[in-house]
Amino acid sequence: MNSSTKTETLALKGGRPVREKLLPYGRQSVDEDDVWAVAEVLKSDWLTTGPKVAEFEEAFAERVGARYAVSVSSGTAALHAAAFAAGLSEGDEAIVPPMTFCATVNCVLYQGATPVFADVTEDTLNLDPGQVAAKVTSRTKAIFTVDYAGHPSALEELREIASAKGTLLIEDACHALGAEYKGKRVGSLADMTVFSFHPVKHITTGEGGMVTTDDGRLAETLRRFRNHGISSEARQRQESGQWFYEMAFLGFNYRLPDIACALGLSQLGKLEANLARRREIAVRYDRELRDLPLILPVVRDGMRSAWHLYPIRLRLESLPARRGEIFGALRAENIGVNVHYIPVHQHPYYRKKFPAYEGTLPIAENAYEELISLPMFHCMTDDDVADVIHALHKVLNHYEEEKSGEHSRASTGRRAE
Ligand SMILES: Cc1ncc(COP(=O)(O)O)c(C=O)c1O
Helix, strand or coil: CCHHHCCCCCHHHCCCCCCCCCECCCCCCCCHHHHHHHHHHHCCCCCCCCHHHHHHHHHHHHHHCCCEEEEECCHHHHHHHHHHHCCCCCCCEEEECCCCCCHHHHHHHHCCCEEEECCECCCCCCECHHHHHHHCCCCEEEEEEECHHHCCCCHHHHHHHHHHHCCEEEEECCCCCCCEECCEECCCCCCEEEEECCCCCCCCCCCCEEEEECCHHHHHHHHHHCECCECCCHHHHHHHCCCCCCECCCCCECCCCHHHHHHHHHHHCCHHHHHHHHHHHHHHHHHHHCCCCEECCCCCCCEECCCCCEEEEECHHHCCCCHHHHHHHHHHCCECCECCCCCHHHCHHHHHHCHHHCCCCHHHHHHHHHEEEECCCCCCCHHHHHHHHHHHHHHHHHHHHHHHHHHHHHHHHHHHC
16 A cells, blocks of 8 residues: 555545546557658558558568468458458357457458357456357357457467367457467467557557468458459559459458558557567556555466556455446546446347347456556556556545445444444
8 A cells, every 4th residue: 555645635526636637548659750651652652552561461470470461441340351251151150258349249240140259267358268168059150269458368278179160260469469379479379360550559550450360361362352352453453454353252442551551560660669668567557556456467377468458457345436436536637547348248239139148248247347447558658657556546545445434433333332
């Protein structure tokens, strides 16, 4: 307990906030090199699919240790493309975790297939292989696993289940660029791995996404899917003096333009530094929050998290307030906390479509009541990190004292009776 914060009045109750201005939970950092990289493309012949697409894809594939990388316009488009390439369609099932952004599950519905929710494990909040094994059927075409907060999924166990059942393993690594599983890089381990370049992620292209795979046929399908189902690209046709093209299947325009790929290439050069900074922040949070009534994120042996998020869980039994009030108190201190996630099956759309899941995924449902994501982004300063730590001590000490006051009033009251 940090005694210096003991007597501070919460901003929620009229005290002075820890910060003058809101610290967001995540944000991009774009420097002069990035701006120049984009400006060069703006002056070139190709704004959309030009040379920067292949350059970014090759550099990305090399960084994650995959044979192929296919860029698309968002992480959501990457999930949709992966669901299509996996052959998901009506009558098929795909296993999905509830503790994720809704896009992971929506992509199954885009293909007309049925998502089957399996619960997560208590420590990492990643898909529980035991639950997956219990839910796989002859209709299961794919298992979607999510590397929640940046911690790799139980990939060996999931791969074993997927191989035994002849289904594909698709890893939603939108949180996990740069994460490692037993010394191997996320992006090289599942049949297809999906990334996002949204501004709060480890590198950004504004909007953008990537699918990596070692399978040449899947890569070719992904490339066509992002381009209307057409086999060649306009630049290839121009270079070879051809006009002829054919649409082989129904695809989309999910292309990531050269402008964005130039930004992605420039950002990729900073990935190591970004990861190092996130890891440094996580170490400091671990060290300076450990005495509070919290469950801090766990990193299993042999894993390296990419720390997209730093989700804490409140020990509500030690606090007289619920998550909503503590969240509000931290926001009042101008700490831009967030919550990841409302379990997908509990969103109104999913409740209506699949009402039977309510109450059947207790680990995700209970975790949701306790979760708060702290600010975590690579350009946070040491002072920003100190403010988050200060605000947590201030707020949680306040509520702990309130709880112990309640206890002593209750026991004094009992003695007087
Ligand atoms: C786990 C997960 N999957 C998918 C997505 C979708 O990515 P995008 O926003 O790039 O479409 C996100 C985005 O936040 C995500 O966190």
